[in-house]
Amino acid sequence: xxxxxxxFLASVERDPDRLAIVDGEVRLSYRDWYGKVSAxxxxxxxxxxxxxxxxxxxxxxxxxNASLHWACQxxxxxxxxxxxxxxxxEIDFGIADAGARAVFYEVATEEAVxxxxxxxxxxxxxxxxxxxxxxxxxxxxxxxxxxxxWSLMLYTSGTTSKPKGVPRRxxxxxxxxxxxxxxxxxxxxxxxxxxxxxxxxxxxxxxxASALIGGTFVCLxxxxxxxxxxxxxxxxxxxxxxxxxxxHDLVHHEAFSPERVASVRKLGYAGASMTDGLLKRLDQTFxxxxxxxxxxxxxIYTFTIxxxxxxxxxxxxxxxxxxxxxxxxxxxxxxxxxxxVGEEGEIIALMKSDEAFEGYWNRPDADAKALHRGxxxxxxxxxxxxxxxxxxxxxxxxxxxxxxxxxxPVEVESCLSLHEGVAEVAVVGLPDERWGKIVVAFxxxxxxxxxxxxxxxxxxxxxxxxxxxxxxxxVEAIPKSPVGKLLRRLLVxxxxxxxxxxxHQ
Numbered sequence: 001x002x003x004x005x006x007x008f009l010a011s012v013e014r015d016p017d018r019l020a021i022v023d024g025e026v027r028l029s030y031r032d033w034y035g036k037v038s039a040x041x042x043x044x045x046x047x048x049x050x051x052x053x054x055x056x057x058x059x060x061x062x063x064x065n066a067s068l069h070w071a072c073q074x075x076x077x078x079x080x081x082x083x084x085x086x087x088x089x090e091i092d093f094g095i096a097d098a099g100a101r102a103v104f105y106e107v108a109t110e111e112a113v114x115x116x117x118x119x120x121x122x123x124x125x126x127x128x129x130x131x132x133x134x135x136x137x138x139x140x141x142x143x144x145x146x147x148x149x150w151s152l153m154l155y156t157s158g159t160t161s162k163p164k165g166v167p168r169r170x171x172x173x174x175x176x177x178x179x180x181x182x183x184x185x186x187x188x189x190x191x192x193x194x195x196x197x198x199x200x201x202x203x204x205x206x207x208x209a210s211a212l213i214g215g216t217f218v219c220l221x222x223x224x225x226x227x228x229x230x231x232x233x234x235x236x237x238x239x240x241x242x243x244x245x246x247x248h249d250l251v252h253h254e255a256f257s258p259e260r261v262a263s264v265r266k267l268g269y270a271g272a273s274m275t276d277g278l279l280k281r282l283d284q285t286f287x288x289x290x291x292x293x294x295x296x297x298x299x300i301y302t303f304t305i306x307x308x309x310x311x312x313x314x315x316x317x318x319x320x321x322x323x324x325x326x327x328x329x330x331x332x333x334x335x336x337x338x339x340x341v342g343e344e345g346e347i348i349a350l351m352k353s354d355e356a357f358e359g360y361w362n363r364p365d366a367d368a369k370a371l372h373r374g375x376x377x378x379x380x381x382x383x384x385x386x387x388x389x390x391x392x393x394x395x396x397x398x399x400x401x402x403x404x405x406x407x408x409p410v411e412v413e414s415c416l417s418l419h420e421g422v423a424e425v426a427v428v429g430l431p432d433e434r435w436g437k438i439v440v441a442f443x444x445x446x447x448x449x450x451x452x453x454x455x456x457x458x459x460x461x462x463x464x465x466x467x468x469x470x471x472x473x474x475v476e477a478i479p480k481s482p483v484g485k486l487l488r489r490l491l492v493x494x495x496x497x498x499x500x501x502x503x504h505q
Contacts, residue, residue, distance in 0.1 A: 003170040004073035004151055005143030008034070008211055015214035018189065022235060023063035023219035030214070033067070035137065040071040040130060042138035047123050049101055051076030051144055054153065056100040058082045058091065058109040060221035061194050064130040066207055068104060069198060073170070076145035080153045080165075081199035083482055084108050084222075091116040097165060097361065098153060104130070147171040153361060154201060154298045165361030166298045175354035176201075176301035177208035179322050183305045184239065184268050184292055186213050191238045191263075193231060195220040195246070200483050201298045202270055206241055225253040229260055236263040241294075243271035245484030248278055248424065251285055258285050269309070270294040272485050273392060273410045275417030275425070276313045283310035293317060295392055300376055301355040303347065304390050314414060316382070316390045324350040326375075327384055330396070335375040344383045344393060344406060348375045381408070398488055400429030402437050405466045409488070412458075412467055416441060419457045421449025424478045427469065428488045441469035442491050444478055445499070474499040 002010065011020075016031040028036065049055065055077050059065040072079045080098045082090060086109060094100065095118040105113045106127040113119050145151075151170045155163040180186075192210050194217045196203035210217040218235045220228055223246055231237065240247075247269060250256055267288045274293070283291060293306040295316040303325055306317025319325045327345040329337045339345030349356075351374050360366040370377050381399060382392040393399075393408035400407040409427035416425045424444040429437035443454070451472035458468045476497040479490040490496065 001147040001171045003145045003147045008070050011211050018214050019216045021063050021217045026063050036134040037067050037070045038141040039134050039136050039138040041074045041141040043133045053101040054078045054080045054098040055102045056080050056094050057104045058084050058086050059106045060084045061219050062221050064127040074141040074143050076149050078150045083199055088112045088115040092118045164363050164366050166357050167361050168357050172355050179302050180205050180209045185290055188213050191216040193218055193237050195223050225249050233260045239266040241268040243484035244274040266290045268292040276414045277417035279310055279313050299357045300349050300353055303349050314391050316392050322354045333372045335373050347378045347380045347382045351376055400437050403435045407467050415461050415463050421445055421447050426478045426486050428491045438470040440471045442473045442475050445474055
């Protein structure tokens, strides 16, 4: 299999004059971008960085960051990206945990890097410095890595413990990108909005997949709806691959119209479940040729694919082309103890996948918890229906046990999302002396909908009585991570702001 440097070089030779990357005024063909990447690779090589070294990055989705990613693939350096909002302690953790040999940053992370105790002893490069380096010329970069070398180490979100490093080889990264192309039916020359961050598996996959098909990667450094709509319209974006939150913000923005996004023919989402209400609205608004629900993780890029997401709301489909999955008994560790059809269990994925990682970075405790007999135990819950399609019901830790009954927050959220007075909703279990936990819905409302209205909606929809929320809390905003994942733990901890009711109401 090709390493990623060779993969990029093959695209340069195949499509030298095709537009490769756009970032504001920067517009580079594959030939020109290769020249920039070569100059950067030569400069990094001169600093003493060598094959197998980790380099820590904390930058937004700008062309300098994308170029750095490719330069590292040529040199065999291991890109170790952090959230560009990272604080000093997170910078120090990343450097120490990965043993990083250099740090790359931009204005947004300049202070955190400056205050980092461990960064001060390492070579540091700002985004502006990278741009200056790439203004020079150098001999064409030659791939020094092979497919078995490490390419990337992502960090999991670490919501309940310290983040875990997920090292991935060139071959796994390329396999994931090829599967992404195939499963999303990408054509030669697709134009994608590069907004999912390059510290997230979705962002990295978009970058690599775009290069493999001679596509155009249109950078949006940070998500702003107005700018996203402008880019989609001006650059004639053909596919979107986003988390549900960003889709929600797009279609509810005052500047949105179907005409402005008419070039988009393929929608894909991942990272979280999508409510039935949003799914329906996107399908009606975009009228896409393809609407893909991609279920996966940083550890193993693809678990399952549903290519007709709007046709079967909630379905995550079936195993991807590089994967085998099973649903096993909750609490068990035997991959052969499968749950029955319709029975909720834990979703597991075969580690033989071409896209799979091989274990966490220096975390035998995490390996012992997640890896069993050649299978990765995801910690996600779900069930397989009579058709053989997977439905993901949430995280095992999110399951609400009320009066001895299991309630999936996702099911309740999907029900409530269909009410026109609900803009966003999140459901959690809160302690209750009698029931153990009760189902509580936190709602960002549209208009003047009341708790009584929503309770009536749940009853009329056929939601089982024990699944109905016992409380509705109207909030100013639903807490989310930087990539739009719902942060239920903050709601459980009381870290939210209740809606302010105007005095005239």
